[in-house]
Amino acid sequence: MITIYQFLNGTIHVIDLKELHRSLRGESGVIWVDMENPTEAEEETLLLSIFDFHSLTIEDCRKGSDPEGHLPKVEDFGDHLFVIFNPVEGVMATEDEEAMFRMEIRTSQLSAYLTSRALVTHHYTPLRSITNAMQLLTKNALTLGKGPDFLFHFIIDDIVDNYTPILDKLDDAIDSMEDEVFQNPSSKSMMRILHLKRNIITIRRVAVYQREMLSRLSRGEFELINRDEMIYYRNVYDHLVRMTDMADSYRDIVTSLLDAYLSVTSNQLNQVMKVLTIISTIFLPLSVITGFFGMNFIHLPLANWEYGVLITGVFMVVVAWGMLWLFKRNKWI
Amino acid sequence: MITIYQFLNGTIHVIDLKELHRSLRGESGVIWVDMENPTEAEEETLLLSIFDFHSLTIEDCRKGSDPEGHLPKVEDFGDHLFVIFNPVEGVMATEDEEAMFRMEIRTSQLSAYLTSRALVTHHYTPLRSITNAMQLLTKNALTLGKGPDFLFHFIIDDIVDNYTPILDKLDDAIDSMEDEVFQNPSSKSMMRILHLKRNIITIRRVAVYQREMLSRLSRGEFELINRDEMIYYRNVYDHLVRMTDMADSYRDIVTSLLDAYLSVTSNQLNQVMKVLTIISTIFLPLSVITGFFGMNFIHLPLANWEYGVLITGVFMVVVAWGMLWLFKRNKWI
Amino acid sequence: MITIYQFLNGTIHVIDLKELHRSLRGESGVIWVDMENPTEAEEETLLLSIFDFHSLTIEDCRKGSDPEGHLPKVEDFGDHLFVIFNPVEGVMATEDEEAMFRMEIRTSQLSAYLTSRALVTHHYTPLRSITNAMQLLTKNALTLGKGPDFLFHFIIDDIVDNYTPILDKLDDAIDSMEDEVFQNPSSKSMMRILHLKRNIITIRRVAVYQREMLSRLSRGEFELINRDEMIYYRNVYDHLVRMTDMADSYRDIVTSLLDAYLSVTSNQLNQVMKVLTIISTIFLPLSVITGFFGMNFIHLPLANWEYGVLITGVFMVVVAWGMLWLFKRNKWI
Amino acid sequence: MITIYQFLNGTIHVIDLKELHRSLRGESGVIWVDMENPTEAEEETLLLSIFDFHSLTIEDCRKGSDPEGHLPKVEDFGDHLFVIFNPVEGVMATEDEEAMFRMEIRTSQLSAYLTSRALVTHHYTPLRSITNAMQLLTKNALTLGKGPDFLFHFIIDDIVDNYTPILDKLDDAIDSMEDEVFQNPSSKSMMRILHLKRNIITIRRVAVYQREMLSRLSRGEFELINRDEMIYYRNVYDHLVRMTDMADSYRDIVTSLLDAYLSVTSNQLNQVMKVLTIISTIFLPLSVITGFFGMNFIHLPLANWEYGVLITGVFMVVVAWGMLWLFKRNKWI
Amino acid sequence: MITIYQFLNGTIHVIDLKELHRSLRGESGVIWVDMENPTEAEEETLLLSIFDFHSLTIEDCRKGSDPEGHLPKVEDFGDHLFVIFNPVEGVMATEDEEAMFRMEIRTSQLSAYLTSRALVTHHYTPLRSITNAMQLLTKNALTLGKGPDFLFHFIIDDIVDNYTPILDKLDDAIDSMEDEVFQNPSSKSMMRILHLKRNIITIRRVAVYQREMLSRLSRGEFELINRDEMIYYRNVYDHLVRMTDMADSYRDIVTSLLDAYLSVTSNQLNQVMKVLTIISTIFLPLSVITGFFGMNFIHLPLANWEYGVLITGVFMVVVAWGMLWLFKRNKWI
Secondary structure, three states, X not given: OEEEEXXXXXXXXXXXXXXXXXXXXXXXXXXXXXXXXXXXXXHHHHHHHHOOOOHHHHHHHHHHHOOOOOOOEEEXXXXXXXXXXXXXXXXXXXXXXXXXXXXXXXXXXXXXXXXOOEEEEEEOOOOHXXXXXXXXXXXXXXXXXXXXXXXXXXXXHHHXXXXXXXXXXXXXHHHHHHHHHHHOOOOOHHHHHHHHHHHHHHHHHHHHHHHHHXXXXXXXXXXXXXXXXXXXXXXXXXXXXXXXHHHHHHHXXXXXXXXXXXXXXXXXHHHHHHHHHHHHHXXXXXXXXXXXXOOOOXXXXXXXXXXXXXXXXXXXXXXXXXHHHHHHXXXXX | OEEEEEEEOOEEEEEOHXXXXXXXXXXXXXXXXXXXXXXHHHHHHHHHHHOOOOHHHHHHHHHHHOOOOOXXXXXXXXXXXXXXXXXXXXXXXXXXXXXXXXOEEEEOOEEEEEOOOEEEEEEOOOOHHHHHHHHHHHHOOHHHHOOHHXXXXXXXXXXXXXXXXXXXXXXXXXXXXXXXXXXXXXXXXXXXXXXXXXXXXHXXXXXXXXXXXHHHHOOOXXXXXXXXXXXXXXXXXXXXXXXXXXXXHHHHHHHHHHHHHHHHHHHHHHHHHHHHHHHHHHHHHHHHHHHHHOOOOOOOOOOOOOOHHHHHHHHHHHHHHHHHHHHHHOOOX | OEEEEEEEOOEXXXXXXXXXXXXXXXXXXXXXXXXXXXXXHHHHHHHHHHOOOOHHHHHHHHHHHOOOOOOOEEXXXXXXXXXXXXXXXXXXXXXXXXXXXXXXXXXXXXXEEEOOOEEEEEEOOOXXXXXXXXXXXXXXXXXXXXXXXXXXXXXXXXXHHOHHHHHHHHHHHHHHHHHHHHHOOOOXXXXXXXXXXXXXXXXXXXXXXXXXXXXXHOOOOOOOOOOOOHHHHHHHHHHHHHHHHHHHHHHHHHHHHHHHHHHHHHHHHHHHHHHHHHHHHHHHHHHHHHHHHOOOOOOOOOXXXXXXXXXXXXXXXXXXXXXXXXXXXXXXX | OEEEEEEEOOEEEEEOHHHHHHHHHOOOOEEEEEEEOOOXXXXXXXXXXXXXXXXXXXXXXXXXXXXXXXXXXXXXOOOOEEEEEOOEEEEOOOOOOOHHHHOEEEEOOEEEEEOOOEEEEEEOOOOHHHHHHHHHHHHOOHHHHOOHHHHHHHXXXXXXXXXXXXXXXXXXXXXXXXXXXXXXXXXXXXXXXXXXXXXXXXXXXXXHHHHHHHHHXXXXXXOOOOOOOHHXXXXXXXXXXXXXXHHHXXXXXXXXXXHHHHHHHHHHHHHHHHHHHHXXXXXXXXXXXXXXXXXXXXXOOOOOOXXXXXXXXXXXXXXXXHHHHHHHHOOXX | OEEEXXXXXXXXXXXXXXXXHHHHHOOOXXXXXXXXXXXXXXXXXXXXXXXOOXXXXXXXXXXXHOOOOOOOEEEXXXXXXXXXXXXXXXXXXXXXXXXXHHOEEXXXXXXXXXXXXXXXXXXXXXXXXXXXXXXHHHHOOHHXXXXXXXXXXXXXXXXXXXXXXXXXXXXXXXXXXXXXXXHOOOOOHHHHHHHHHHHHHHHHHHXXXXXXXXXXXXXXOOOOOOOOOHHHHHHHHHHHHHHHHHHHHHHHHHHHHHHHHHXXXXXXXXXXXXXXXXXXXXXXXXXXXXXXXXXXXXXXXXXXXXXXXXXXXXXXXXXXXXXXXXXXXXXXX
């Protein structure tokens, strides 16, 4: 589905391919072409015939149909800039009670061409940021009027804003994981922590690549981005710096949680071993005492005395208490 | 609450907005505007209408109402410098006996604009460093007279000085943690060490960001900072270098403490296991001996002999002592 | 075996050494010489006499007969570029059921000389990428017509594409390893994980070296690579960036798997210890009870009472159940 | 205590403050002023009034009264260079038998000003390197005659030489620690290793900072250091490179020792567990056998037979030996 | 022992000090002076009087008598280059069965001066690479005729080639260590792995320093090295890159081996614990059963029945088998 917006004389029109041709031959007006899940024919007509973009970039655009898409990059072809961006979506498997720790982070791909008068965006799945940009255009025509680089900044700013809810969910998951580890560690905790860690690493990696790209876009390296608009790109860059910083903290915490989990389970082992030791240490001697008086000797001491059993019983209780007292003193209990 | 100081002809006056207008149109005098928890209207009037700062910076200022605020940064807009700084506060939960290890390190945000004639500071919570600067002005008008960059240096120097007590508390906590780990490790030690570590990482991160910023401020990168005053900024930079250095040491020590803790608890397990082994190794054979003479055979050896019990008892003691001697020789006790 | 292709006036001919001589003296036409497992004499004739390449490069070419070959590199001799590339092959030991985890990654060596009019490739084992390039030439003569640097780009692109199936196999191995670790860890898991890790490190290292080289080839550092074709080299570079990125992820995951494996086996130990503790804790006291009533005292309580055994039996069951209840309450089971 | 040396016309005189004034107004002669534990008045007179050094440097000098002093740095004020250096001292607590592992590494601070004609050194505690320099002056006046930068090189070279005995002691401690870990590990080993590690990290950090500074001094960055003398500074730099290199090795070894210690104690646990298992596995079955024949059944087999006990005893010995043989075969002993 | 070679008019002569003097005053001919274990007088005559090298370099030469020698470095004094190189030797303690893992890697020092017409080499122990170079000279006078930088390249290339057998031995040791860890781990394995690791770190460090130096020599940084010969230095650099790369792999593998060893011993503990648990779990209940029927009650059930013992015996076997079956089902055996 191809949608084409033209800003001319202060208003915005949705135009078709023929008008696009005419508009590009004309000398004024700003154009935004959005291609959602286009056919190969459409790609070739628009990107090669009408806009004359470099043929290799189409191959990169088509990587967008892969599950993960192409890594972010920006390439300068003189009269046009080719940019790949990775929107991110956190998908929870809701039928699973482990949902929080099993959130899958899916990256998709938005390819964009930026010329002095036009912005062309290319993606396979519908993107919320593109829809938002379209709604904004109906409200405020000037968003496009300020040039394609301003509109493009709006779209990537919106994409980056969509990272925030995912980071928030990871934050919640870390908090509940921390409670679990210290209060109720189970054999599943390890797997959950590893899933959390992998999610954090994924989102961090995406953010880092994006950050590097934004850094280049906001440094004035590309002439197609207006010097006045660079500050807006700098703003998106700042968001991404903050996000990678948060992802770094999360990773530190999760690594500590792993250590904590191992320590807690090792403490449990210690605890269990102590119980075993105490039980053994109390009852093995008692067992020997009863065994002693169970021997079939003729002259077994105490055996024929009326209070023998009583004395022996008291002795056994004394031994047991003595052992317990020893443990208390050595702080083993 | 907006407070405006004007230095003119060697004295300092507190002026209102109208006078500020007039003063800025005039050609001499240095101005300091402090905005504490301002309304949105005040922000727009002052920052946009009166001073004509870049509109994007206001968004950054408002991040100051978030719990953690914006990361430190410095941006040069030609006629003004926009700086964000992170004052730090260590809050102890005093109702909790774990207070020392649960200190929460809270960062807030101080946004500042620096022009050739004015300093504008913007923050939401009251800041001790701002109050200190105001008190200094009443004592020594020249602090402002030397230019807004000199006053600004004073404020950030004071902010950085406030990091010291927090580092000291962390130092104390590390010392008492070290004693705890080696002399009285408990199952809570792990959690405490992790809290300590996280606090150290937090303060380190804040200091590192600040240090990078100060490095740029003290390098002569910005024309709005006087070449003669750069040495003062270099001084603040040195403080921050020392602080990150200390935080690095602390982190090393705490990581070692974690290792030590794990080793100590593993040693305790070893200890407990040895006790169990000794007890079992002494009493299991004795149990078999008593069992042997408890068998209901007709021709049980020794059974009908008068000193059978005595002999058997002595034999049991010998076996027990033999085992203990074996352990001693093998250094298991 | 030496094969020589000449592109002249739009068509491609396979020529012999004599014609090669003539062609090089002529002023037009593009040449591709492929040397597969050449003799030393052939090497010297072609590389030194006919082409006059630097004599040290022959030594590097001959490293290709070593199992691992020379590390990738690119050297500029002004009128020719000398490039070493490492094709990679994943060899599975199919007779071994561990095949998946024991895949051996073999690197070989492709040496290439690039001049303004000719490409000379040198390798010992037959390479699929070379065969593919030859097939392409029969279909599309222009592949060579566009210049030796275009053909060379095609060959290394094909080599890099061959990394993908190996990465896919590693991905599969990681997935099945993950299942094994969490569901059915055995004493062989450790060794398998280590093998996987080493494979990942190997492929990553090869890709990193290649990436660095491609980065230089695509940056316009060498004049022998046409500015228009640099974008194709950039494309290969992008593939390698993606591959090292994937290898990095794999390494992270495998390292986590190691931790997980250690944690899982430690959990198993915990489990076994708990069973031991429960059994001991239930039966040691019972043993003492039976021992008590097995003592040969005259006045053993209950001994002469009709229901003594019943009472004692019930008491033993109560003790056992009480112990179990205690474990349940403390969540030890 | 202030000592002032003046080199004039080939000889050295100790002069007082008045003569210093005159000498500085004069046009020839080289001066060395050493301030040991000066009063604040002396500092201000000398550093500010007489030499006119930058006032902020005094604050840095005074950090020298702190236990650790200021981190090394070098600052160029055009007509003078301000340098901070950290002499190091290894203090052993001799009353403690743990002395070797408890050596405390104390850093102090030497501040120095270098002008074209004078060297001013400032320190609180007496420094051996300063004393050595003074003794050298009495022997060889030319040490000062070659310029203040030559004398300064001599002092810092001497300071760096003082690191060597500390590194040697650490080397000895590592060696004896290695023996301890593999032959006689105790519960104190962990603490000792951590102390060693911390000492190594401390000396490494000091050396690294110094090295970075020397690197700048020897690179020709500062005009006050003569190009001919740079090679001497380069020499000191080489020493520091070697020292950090050694400290790095030491740290690697100590980290390995930690791993080794943990492995050794874990092996001990393994050993103890094996003994426990062997004892239990031998005596628990024997206990059941004796228990079997201790049952009060009428028709107990063998019970009324003369050789019953003998047979049973032999059977018990066979069972015990069988168990032991099983362990031997499985290599558990 | 000082040996002096002079190349003049196409032939090589061994000359004495007097002739050296004359030759240096002359305007043609290339000189190689080798000093093996020279006296201090010889050093001063040759290096200071005849060649006029910088005096500080002699101090560095003399570091060669230390066990480890000076770290590699290269210094440019304009008319001469001073280079320190570290030949390496792997010494095996053959009387020790641990030889393979206890190989000691000894570094020595080769100092060299390179001028436009002469090469001066200085070393204390006899070096194979020097002998090789001398033998080459007798065969091919042009080796010296091509200039001192060509000869020097030959010597360091030979030194670097001597690293290969050591790396091969380490490779063998790693392979046999890997078998040991997975098939026959003993308490000595840990120590062996640590020794291996330390050897690898040593050789890697030496190679890295050398590599950095060669990188500078082959980059054209020094005018005394002919631009045409730089490619030969580049070749040596490539060897060292490959060696550090191999050493890196070895280090990775050895670190993995450490993990594997710890995992294997931990698995052994698991195994031992399982045996203990199984034995206890089978025999403790049996013990209680026999104890039950050993009680001295009058109305002991089954006691007076003829088949009581048989029933009880069968019951005990059933209990034992039930336990074993339970273990099998839970995969504990």
